[in-house]
Amino acid sequence: MFKLRQMGIDTQSEHVVFINERSVRDGSLGFKPLDRVRVFEAGGADPSPRKVTGVLNFCHDGLLAMDEIGLSESAFADLELPAGTAVEATLARSPESVHRVREKLRGRRLSAGDFDAILEDVVARRYSKPELAMFVLACALQNLDLDELVDLTRAMVGSGSTLHFDMPVVADKHCIGGIPGNRTTLIVVPILASMGVTIPKTSSRAITSPSGTADTMAVLADVELRAPEIYRVVERVGGCITWGGALDLAPADDVLITVERPMQIDTEAQMVASILAKKKTAGATHALIDVPVGASAKVRTHHEAEELGRLFRHVATALDLDVEVVTTDARGPIGRGVGPRLEALDVLSVLRLEPEAPADLREKALFLAARLLERTGTVGDAGGYRAAQEALDSGRASACFEAIVDAQGRRELPPPARFRHRVEAGRDGRIREFDCLGINRIAKLAGSPANESAGVRMLRDVGDVVSRGEPMLEIHAQSATQLEFAREYVEQDEAWVRYGY
């Protein structure tokens, strides 16, 4: 019999169970490190006591007493028993659905029921990391056919909660990630909302990038809204820009991302399932998907983008979701700032029609808003751009954005970063493009998005002709060490910029 302890360690996607190694060596537990064990309430007459399974880590004395069993944060939360409760532990088996993953690896098709069973176990954190990796790779390598892709997406939709708005048109947008800056959402949403279109946007925080839309919005307003608050905000102002992570929308996807990220496995099929499941569960009827195409973007060629568009349309139709896929050019950041605070400043300057507002961000937002206005039938064909422009230039979009910020809960803009460093051009030449991965890395090394004011400010645009020694970009950091990490990287080579025509 052991006492339950909350370890205070967040192991994310994998439940971890901690025991004192002496409980095993000298005691009565017959476990090996990394065994899968079940922890459950001891004693009680309940024939099916509360239980949770996890992967075993051994601890030394000092961290855990011999009569304690510790749980990582998510495992402790799932077990829903108070610390100190008497618990037992025994060996657990891998979830039954793992067999189906192994069958997929051998080439068998997965059925809708298979995907449902697998994702249910994934969401309940019953898969260990290697098993999660196995599922991701099984889908990636034993290519999913179109029916399987639809079933996977439906299973993702069914893996959590959904939002519902009682409107004939609920608009949404998504941009395939990886492009620094690119905060069009914060402009498109108020343009559409100011024209009466319901657009309840739920966004992600940064996954591999230095800032996600939710990170950027978070420097201006509260983004951690629960469903009832979202309904309230959307009813009042027609739109919102919140973090989707707290809403339990397609949570299977959030778990799978934790292994996709280190493996850098990003298949088209998984991208389509992930994005459309999020749109569907967020209550959208119409969604615009922006696919940036470029040498350092996720999608490298227009041929790939077309194939992706075909998958999006096929799955969206099966989900009864109207989707339009557009491709855009990606030759570097959109806007000047990279990092939450710097991106928010770009957005505000576009909305406020400031003369120095980044033109590329404004134009891209107008283009996307136009497509969405036309697609939802809000304006007639070819009338979208002019309508979007009017909403922006009249100040109505800006006023709507301020109303959204107030409705969500206004935040004070954080102060500028304490440390800055200007990076100079290493040679003379014309800037052909910025490498998105390189720029993202500089911003991340500088501390973005955890440090909201950290990041990169671009001082030059694609197409500019520069001379050696001219300032190219400015690194913002909250500590001298982080500034140094970013500076070291950027000065090692100029892989973040390419010159030429």
Added chain:
Amino acid sequence: MFKLRQMGIDTQSEHVVFINERSVRDGSLGFKPLDRVRVFEAGGADPSPRKVTGVLNFCHDGLLAMDEIGLSESAFADLELPAGTAVEATLARSPESVHRVREKLRGRRLSAGDFDAILEDVVARRYSKPELAMFVLACALQNLDLDELVDLTRAMVGSGSTLHFDMPVVADKHCIGGIPGNRTTLIVVPILASMGVTIPKTSSRAITSPSGTADTMAVLADVELRAPEIYRVVERVGGCITWGGALDLAPADDVLITVERPMQIDTEAQMVASILAKKKTAGATHALIDVPVGASAKVRTHHEAEELGRLFRHVATALDLDVEVVTTDARGPIGRGVGPRLEALDVLSVLRLEPEAPADLREKALFLAARLLERTGTVGDAGGYRAAQEALDSGRASACFEAIVDAQGRRELPPPARFRHRVEAGRDGRIREFDCLGINRIAKLAGSPANESAGVRMLRDVGDVVSRGEPMLEIHAQSATQLEFAREYVEQDEAWVRYGY
């Protein structure tokens, strides 16, 4: 700047870095959970300070101060800096060799240099668990051709240390795991050593089974010998039975096993590479591989066994290792005991020629010893069985075993388990076979091998006719709870035994 702290948590194959979440939220670290970070000595003038990379876990207050960075056991050991040292942390990239794994996933062949680079990073714990899983699956799914398999095996050989014995013949044996009991090694080694054959056997501890050969030997003698001690023992008595885990033999394999185990991915190619790399690095010139074939064994059909034999012979030839592969029948445990202490008792009773010694264990050991005696040229063709029998029946093998035990360091046999329960036949019938996985599971639930005296004692043999209510097996456990776990499992259904002809 942070103070280094040893967390006292053994995370096994994956280095983990722990930081207080407030260091990120309020402080100057721009990290996200599960980011890959590099921790290194701060300040010093050293241009390449000591460093280690790991996966990031956030901690709550109480576990770690805001100015501390904690490391898991292996990461702390690798960094080789004392606790309290001033360290910094920054984002790290995935090892370059991971790109080659992704290329393999897309179907490219891997070269010898690729395998060397990958396994070097694997051994240095630079791969996160999902990346390890990706490598294992890349090899499993994009089938390795014969040249790749040889290169993988060579890279495993090169990933660590080797033993070397200056003898023309150094014998070794290996049994594909999964068969409960089956401790032939403890009989074969003294038979061969007593006849003057050098046989320095390094074995593994249990991986998925309730006891490995090293676990069983460990109840009789010290098995954690370093290389100089092994040389000393082998010089004195001609053979040894030790744990290979402390010798750094083909360590890449040990790391990969930590993800293969939860995924239950066990490809023929990986099995061949793993086993032959261990034999080669242990200094063998001649190796006998026992492939048990049965419905609940790792290898299910003789056809599979033949294919496996072909792979073993091809790779062994390339490694300049003489290998013989034999198949044996697997219809249940070999011997009566399952679990370290109970298996050791079986071995001792065979060596001591006790009348109740399990005949199957004796006969299998004699068969294997005979093959190895003939293969190494110690005796002429067809003379092996008789020679082995004489070594055993004369008491020379037993004397040699006692000499090995003394040379390694004798241990006192642990007392019997405190709790026992007899399991009865659920029906009348003839026992056609015992399910190896089922019997293993009972023993593991009872606490084996961590509790050396825990396990299962078989009371009936395959072929026996039993009546409902007759005792079939006895569960041994060190705690009432573990006895109960095993009893519950065994009484749920009779999946551990099959009746019929």
